[in-house]
Amino acid sequence: MYEGLLKQYKEYLPITDKTPMISLAEGNTPLIPLHSLSKELGINLYGKYEGLNPTGSFKDRGMVMAVAKAVEEGAKAIVCASTGNTSAAAAAYATRAGVKAYVVIPDGKIAMGKLAQAIIYGADIISIPGNFDEALKTVRNIAETEAVALVNSVNPYRLEGQKTAAFEVCEQLGKAPDVLAIPVGNAGNISAYWKGFKEWHDIKGTLLPRMHGFEAEGAAAIVKGEVIEQPETIATAIRIGNPASWKLAEAARDESKGHIDSVTDEEILNAYRKVAAQDGVFVEPGSAASLAGVIQHVKNGKIKPGETVVTVFTGNGLKDPDTAINATDVKISKMSDLEEMRLYLRNGVSEL
Numbered sequence: 001m002y003e004g005l006l007k008q009y010k011e012y013l014p015i016t017d018k019t020p021m022i023s024l025a026e027g028n029t030p031l032i033p034l035h036s037l038s039k040e041l042g043i044n045l046y047g048k049y050e051g052l053n054p055t056g057s058f059k060d061r062g063m064v065m066a067v068a069k070a071v072e073e074g075a076k077a078i079v080c081a082s083t084g085n086t087s088a089a090a091a092a093y094a095t096r097a098g099v100k101a102y103v104v105i106p107d108g109k110i111a112m113g114k115l116a117q118a119i120i121y122g123a124d125i126i127s128i129p130g131n132f133d134e135a136l137k138t139v140r141n142i143a144e145t146e147a148v149a150l151v152n153s154v155n156p157y158r159l160e161g162q163k164t165a166a167f168e169v170c171e172q173l174g175k176a177p178d179v180l181a182i183p184v185g186n187a188g189n190i191s192a193y194w195k196g197f198k199e200w201h202d203i204k205g206t207l208l209p210r211m212h213g214f215e216a217e218g219a220a221a222i223v224k225g226e227v228i229e230q231p232e233t234i235a236t237a238i239r240i241g242n243p244a245s246w247k248l249a250e251a252a253r254d255e256s257k258g259h260i261d262s263v264t265d266e267e268i269l270n271a272y273r274k275v276a277a278q279d280g281v282f283v284e285p286g287s288a289a290s291l292a293g294v295i296q297h298v299k300n301g302k303i304k305p306g307e308t309v310v311t312v313f314t315g316n317g318l319k320d321p322d323t324a325i326n327a328t329d330v331k332i333s334k335m336s337d338l339e340e341m342r343l344y345l346r347n348g349v350s351e352l
């Protein structure tokens with residue numbers, strides 16, 4: 001039976017005899033071939049569907065490790081700032097480990113599904129009038145004086161857990177991809193994947209991919225080379241103007257001969273709709289940023305025809321139903337009459 005990341009990758013993680021082996025069976029997520037988009041773009045495109053983790057995002061990988069280490073070190077409470085997914089994962093793993101979670105969120109700027117998760121898992125939820133960057137600054141400050149373990153990705157155990165996704169990609173493909181495309185918000189995940197690919201290269205001899213990271217244009221601090229004071233994007237998960245792992249992300253880009261570029265909200269929404277409608281995968285808007293980037297890079301030649309590309313679908317589309325409904329022309333035909341429905345279907349099917 002699969003028992004989660006701490007057991008699966010024990011020898012590659014900072015686990016001691018005293019580390020509690022907590023698990024919600026996170027990780028082991030599918031690598032889905034995207035047939036329709038592959039054909040359209042002329043590449044071999046796969047989606048690493050992290051939305052199938054127990055709380056619906058990749059954050060579970062890092063959180064299981066960070067919470068286990070916090071408990072090992074005697075913490076009774078954890079704290080994080082979040083655009084939503086980190087808080088959901090922190091809340092779930094705190095419950096699992098029997099500690100308290102305090103989560104700090106930007107007021108009104110998190111998707112409804114994510115808020116529902118923090119509520120139902122029983123976290124103590126604090127909302128602030130500022131954005132994620134301000135929330136992160138606050139919790140970093142608080143964790144210095146109070147007896148709470150900080151579980152944002154500035155906690156190195158988070159990146160340790162998250163690097164396992166790169167191991168899985170290599171195992172599932174039987175090799176490293178040519179390109180790993182990934183959304184960039186606080187820049188922890190791109191740094192974690194790169195660490196994972198380098199370690200797998202050292203241990204198993206797999207090659208190294210080029211890392212292609214994508215920020216939302218209204219929050220593109222790394223691309224613009226400056227802090228964005230008021231980041232804005234429809235992809236609230238990556239609405240971050242001062243990424244904590246900025247330097248690590250630039251190192252991942254440069255060492256891998258990759259790129260960090262930006263995509264507009266329009267490109268994000270286009271990719272978001274396309275992957276659901278053409279390949280049957282529902283991801284959250286923040287996750288569609290990297291697919292939008294792949295489309296952009298095929299057009300501008302940064303991705304070559306025939307290359308093997310893995311795009312990371314960091315979170316599940318169900319997290320943010322409001323955006324799904326608002327981003328499409330919703331067509332629901334109201335019908336209560338059986339004959340009317342029969343005719344409707346007959347006409348529809350005859351046109352196929």
Ligand code: F0G
Nearest residue numbers: 082083085086185186187188189314315
């Ligand atoms: N995709 C999703 C769905 C996310 O929730 C995040 C970050 C990212 C991508 C970007 O990853 O920050 O490692 O570069 N969400 C954080 C949160 C900030 O609070 O849930 P990153």
